[in-house]
Amino acid sequence: MSSQDTNKRKLMMDVRRVEALSDGIFAIVMTLFVLSIDLPAPPQDNADEVLRESLVNVWPQMKSYLLSFFLLGVFWVIHHRQLHFIKRVDSGYLWINIIYLMLVALVPFSTGVLGDYSNIQDAALVFEFNLLCVGLFQLAAWYYATRDFRLVDPEEFDPERMRIGLKLNLIIPAISLVAMGLSFINPYRSTEIYILIPLIIWLLSRRGVSNNRLAGSA
Amino acid sequence: MSSQDTNKRKLMMDVRRVEALSDGIFAIVMTLFVLSIDLPAPPQDNADEVLRESLVNVWPQMKSYLLSFFLLGVFWVIHHRQLHFIKRVDSGYLWINIIYLMLVALVPFSTGVLGDYSNIQDAALVFEFNLLCVGLFQLAAWYYATRDFRLVDPEEFDPERMRIGLKLNLIIPAISLVAMGLSFINPYRSTEIYILIPLIIWLLSRRGVSNNRLAGSA
Amino acid sequence: MSSQDTNKRKLMMDVRRVEALSDGIFAIVMTLFVLSIDLPAPPQDNADEVLRESLVNVWPQMKSYLLSFFLLGVFWVIHHRQLHFIKRVDSGYLWINIIYLMLVALVPFSTGVLGDYSNIQDAALVFEFNLLCVGLFQLAAWYYATRDFRLVDPEEFDPERMRIGLKLNLIIPAISLVAMGLSFINPYRSTEIYILIPLIIWLLSRRGVSNNRLAGSA
Amino acid sequence: MSSQDTNKRKLMMDVRRVEALSDGIFAIVMTLFVLSIDLPAPPQDNADEVLRESLVNVWPQMKSYLLSFFLLGVFWVIHHRQLHFIKRVDSGYLWINIIYLMLVALVPFSTGVLGDYSNIQDAALVFEFNLLCVGLFQLAAWYYATRDFRLVDPEEFDPERMRIGLKLNLIIPAISLVAMGLSFINPYRSTEIYILIPLIIWLLSRRGVSNNRLAGSA
Numbered sequence: 001m002s003s004q005d006t007n008k009r010k011l012m013m014d015v016r017r018v019e020a021l022s023d024g025i026f027a028i029v030m031t032l033f034v035l036s037i038d039l040p041a042p043p044q045d046n047a048d049e050v051l052r053e054s055l056v057n058v059w060p061q062m063k064s065y066l067l068s069f070f071l072l073g074v075f076w077v078i079h080h081r082q083l084h085f086i087k088r089v090d091s092g093y094l095w096i097n098i099i100y101l102m103l104v105a106l107v108p109f110s111t112g113v114l115g116d117y118s119n120i121q122d123a124a125l126v127f128e129f130n131l132l133c134v135g136l137f138q139l140a141a142w143y144y145a146t147r148d149f150r151l152v153d154p155e156e157f158d159p160e161r162m163r164i165g166l167k168l169n170l171i172i173p174a175i176s177l178v179a180m181g182l183s184f185i186n187p188y189r190s191t192e193i194y195i196l197i198p199l200i201i202w203l204l205s206r207r208g209v210s211n212n213r214l215a216g217s218a
Numbered sequence: 219m220s221s222q223d224t225n226k227r228k229l230m231m232d233v234r235r236v237e238a239l240s241d242g243i244f245a246i247v248m249t250l251f252v253l254s255i256d257l258p259a260p261p262q263d264n265a266d267e268v269l270r271e272s273l274v275n276v277w278p279q280m281k282s283y284l285l286s287f288f289l290l291g292v293f294w295v296i297h298h299r300q301l302h303f304i305k306r307v308d309s310g311y312l313w314i315n316i317i318y319l320m321l322v323a324l325v326p327f328s329t330g331v332l333g334d335y336s337n338i339q340d341a342a343l344v345f346e347f348n349l350l351c352v353g354l355f356q357l358a359a360w361y362y363a364t365r366d367f368r369l370v371d372p373e374e375f376d377p378e379r380m381r382i383g384l385k386l387n388l389i390i391p392a393i394s395l396v397a398m399g400l401s402f403i404n405p406y407r408s409t410e411i412y413i414l415i416p417l418i419i420w421l422l423s424r425r426g427v428s429n430n431r432l433a434g435s436a
Numbered sequence: 437m438s439s440q441d442t443n444k445r446k447l448m449m450d451v452r453r454v455e456a457l458s459d460g461i462f463a464i465v466m467t468l469f470v471l472s473i474d475l476p477a478p479p480q481d482n483a484d485e486v487l488r489e490s491l492v493n494v495w496p497q498m499k500s501y502l503l504s505f506f507l508l509g510v511f512w513v514i515h516h517r518q519l520h521f522i523k524r525v526d527s528g529y530l531w532i533n534i535i536y537l538m539l540v541a542l543v544p545f546s547t548g549v550l551g552d553y554s555n556i557q558d559a560a561l562v563f564e565f566n567l568l569c570v571g572l573f574q575l576a577a578w579y580y581a582t583r584d585f586r587l588v589d590p591e592e593f594d595p596e597r598m599r600i601g602l603k604l605n606l607i608i609p610a611i612s613l614v615a616m617g618l619s620f621i622n623p624y625r626s627t628e629i630y631i632l633i634p635l636i637i638w639l640l641s642r643r644g645v646s647n648n649r650l651a652g653s654a
Numbered sequence: 655m656s657s658q659d660t661n662k663r664k665l666m667m668d669v670r671r672v673e674a675l676s677d678g679i680f681a682i683v684m685t686l687f688v689l690s691i692d693l694p695a696p697p698q699d700n701a702d703e704v705l706r707e708s709l710v711n712v713w714p715q716m717k718s719y720l721l722s723f724f725l726l727g728v729f730w731v732i733h734h735r736q737l738h739f740i741k742r743v744d745s746g747y748l749w750i751n752i753i754y755l756m757l758v759a760l761v762p763f764s765t766g767v768l769g770d771y772s773n774i775q776d777a778a779l780v781f782e783f784n785l786l787c788v789g790l791f792q793l794a795a796w797y798y799a800t801r802d803f804r805l806v807d808p809e810e811f812d813p814e815r816m817r818i819g820l821k822l823n824l825i826i827p828a829i830s831l832v833a834m835g836l837s838f839i840n841p842y843r844s845t846e847i848y849i850l851i852p853l854i855i856w857l858l859s860r861r862g863v864s865n866n867r868l869a870g871s872a
Contacts, residue, residue: 014734014738017673017677017734017737019235019238020238020673020674020677021677021680021681021730023235023238023239023242024242024460024463024677024678024680024681024682025681025684025685026239026242027239027241027242027243027245027246027460027681028242028246028681028682028685028686029685030243030319030320030323031243031246031247031250031323032246032250032685032686032689034323034324034326034327035250035253035254035326035327035689036689037327038330039330039331039334039335041334042334042335042338047335047337047338048335048338048339048340051331051335051338051340051341052340055331055340055344066320069316069320069323070316070320073313073316073320076239076316077309077312077313077316080232080235080312083235084232091731094731094734095727095731098723098724098727098730098731101684102684102720102723102724102727105684105685105688105723106688108688108689109688109689109691112692112693113693113705113709116693116695116696117693117696117701117702117705119701120696120701120702120705121702122702122705122706122709123705126709237453237456238456241453241456241457241460242460242678242681244457244460245457245459245460245461245463245464245678246460246464248461248537248538248541249461249464249465249468249541250464250468252541252542252544252545253468253471253472253544253545255545256548257548257549257552257553259552260552260553260556265553265555265556266553266556266557266558269549269553269556269558269559270558273549273558273562284538287534287538287541288534288538291531291534291538294457294534295527295530295531295534298450298453298530301453302450455671455674456674459671459674459675459678460678462675462678463675463677463678463679463681463682464678464682466679466755466756466759467679467682467683467686467759468682468686470759470760470762470763471686471689471690471762471763473763474766475766475767475770475771477770478770478771478774483771483773483774484771484774484775484776487767487771487774487776487777488776491767491776491780502756505752505756505759506752506756509749509752509756512675512752513745513748513749513752516668516671516748519671520668
């Protein structure tokens with residue numbers, strides 16, 4: 001038995017801690033941006049008018065918060081599904097995952113830029129480029145883990161599933177590229193195409209069901 | 219065996235990660251609002267008087283913090299009890315839970331609005347509407363999971379329990395509607411009726427015990 | 437078999453989630469205060485002098501941060517030890533734990549007050565009263581859980597251990613009362629007596645060892 | 655059987671909670687610094703130029719964020735590997751770990767100092783000294799846990815591994831000392847030598863493989 005095999009078996013149980021760190025970072029990133037949405041301090045008089053106006057003014061920030069929570073939810077669901085099949089981790093996977101989490105942790109920053117400067121193309125590009133990178137590293141993690149059954153169990157892992165996982169992981173990078181193109185036309189609207197994601201996943205999953213292939217991964 | 223059955227069994231163990239993300243988000247949401255309660259920087263002289271006055275002035279914020287911590291505690295206990303019976307998760311449940319967590323993550327925002335503008339009706343309405351939505355999604359999650367034993371185990375799950383769970387989940391939406399009504403009369407006091415919750419749960423649980431029904435869920 | 441017995445056994449496995457929420461809140465509370473220690477933005481010139489002076493000026497804040505991290509560490513170790521013996525949770529314990537966590541979550545606030553107004557008695561009293569309350573609720577949780585073996589396993593739980601646990605849980609409330617007394621003489625120094633805690637625990641544990649009693653709890 | 659042996663076996667399962675607290679603190683520390691990277695509020699006109707300029711201006715902060723995320727990633731991977739071998743915890747280890755986490759929690763502060771005052775030697779020294787201390791406590795934890803097989807299992811723990819672990823844990827303290835020396839020549843560049851870490855780990859692991867020794871720990 002090669003030392004690499006031993007190594008792999010030894011690290012098998014540590015998937016749990018990778019999940020713990022990842023869940024912690026997702027929880028924080030999903031939650032904290034909302035703390036930066038501040039209303040002005042209440043004035044001495046006509047506080048009710050000021051409040052009503054402030055609630056209207058935070059809408060662009062609230063909109064970018066809801067969008068980024070939704071996208072982080074998509075990433076988390078895909079991450080959740082990846083680790084469902086991964087039985088062990090090695091140094092390579094740990095580091096791909098750490099860089100992935102670093103990019104995830106930048107999402108509140110780029111969401112904030114988008115919320116404050118929602119009409120400016122550069123803000124949309126920062127946000128969309130961040131998501132493109134997150135998506136590409138999630139794709140890389142899947143490819144690294146499943147290629148030659150490196151971190152999955154050959155007995156319960158259908159090679160077809162790798163191909164389906166790759167497709168699933170290509171959705172966000174592909175949409176991000178389209179959004180970056182659209183930002184040259186209308187920066188404010190370009191980020192809205194991300195809401196097509198559930199439709200795309202549903203279409204993929206319908207085709208998958210008819211092929212009796214996607215069961216369990218949609 | 220249908221592919222849906224396989225899917226369900228495969229995802230059975232992943233309840234743990236849904237709990238991890240949810241616990242992380244609850245921990246952050248319950249903790250962080252307190253960070254936004256700031257005292258003014260200490261002045262050069264008569265710092266003791268300034269401090270005493272500041273401690274009095276933060277009371278409306280502190281009150282809304284304690285109220286929201288208590289309500290998040292109620293939600294967490296109910297969430298905890300729901301997942302106790304749920305044996306597997308599917309995409310539908312994951313997404314109901316993610317939207318639910320998104321609404322939970324907005325609680326610090328609406329608590330902050332309430333703390334800053336405690337006398338204004340709109341602030342009370344924002345807070346109470348947020349809680350109404352959280353409660354409705356928690357109800358939806360329970361209905362989705364237990365309807366036709368979708369995510370629970372028929373052998374250990376008494377259908378009567380579903381009905382009790384629905385009642386339990388209706389408490390916060392119902393109180394929120396009453397509070398929204400009361401906010402037209404007295405916004406500042408309208409949020410205080412939430413402290414009736416323990417009394418209502420206790421009354422429900424007493425009736426339940428006399429029926430030999432609620433055991434295990436109160 | 438009474439319905440209460442069934443209830444207890446059913447909730448047995450949920451200790452894990454109480455730990456997860458508690459660990460999350462401890463992690464946040466221990467970490468985040470440091471984020472509020474801010475240096476002024478760098479000026480255009482003589483930035484090195486400004487930095488050196490700023491680093492000296494943050495010392496009172498840093499000191500109160502280190503103190504509160506240490507005290508939260510003590511609470512966490514005791515909490516950790518309590519849950520080691522607790523085999524199931526019920527509604528009563530859940531709520532004592534939630535109020536306990538609410539008081540823990542106030543520690544960054546009272547630490548901030550102490551850091552900003554370190555020479556004022558009221559600030560010391562706020563901090564010490566907060567710790568007194570945390571300690572009393574930790575004591576209450578232990579008493580509730582072990583009284584009549586409510587949440588512990590009679591077979592592996594020595595009644596003597598309950599008494600030792602009570603003593604351990606009395607340390608912080610007792611020191612807090614002494615500190616509140618000392619704050620009338622010297623507010624700035626009154627908080628420093630908390631650093632006697634390791635000495636007290638060590639003394640208790642030495643006496644315990646000679647009695648062959650404290651083994652496993654020190 | 656000595657009472658110490660009993661104690662050790664009893665605390666065996668609690669490694670899990672030490673991991674939970676540590677993962678929580680790492681998740682927060684890795685994520686939150688990015689929240690402090692703020693762009694100025696958008697001005698009334700020429701917002702696009704202001705945004706572009708602001709994005710350039712945040713580069714020193716972003717650079718120190720990326721560096722500290724990477725270094726925290728290194729610490730987390732080493733911590734992850736340590737606890738992989740540790741089968742039980744005792745009071746001594748708990749407290750070394752809590753002080754270690756206290757120093758980890760200071761990293762966002764020293765990263766912020768470095769980001770704001772990137773050209774000043776004192777800022778580089780604060781950052782590098784913080785990392786030196788974190789590294790030394792991680793080394794102490796490993797030495798404490800493995801010395802005389804105190805917290806590891808003699809049957810599955812090769813003494814050679816202790817020596818390799820010590821070497822691994824010396825990397826960051828050693829680099830920090832070099833960086834502190836370099837800061838006298840060029841503070842801004844001195845922190846960049848940390849990016850040699852992967853190269854050093856790779857070199858160590860290559861030598862280890864040729865000795866058939868490092869398998870499983872690289």
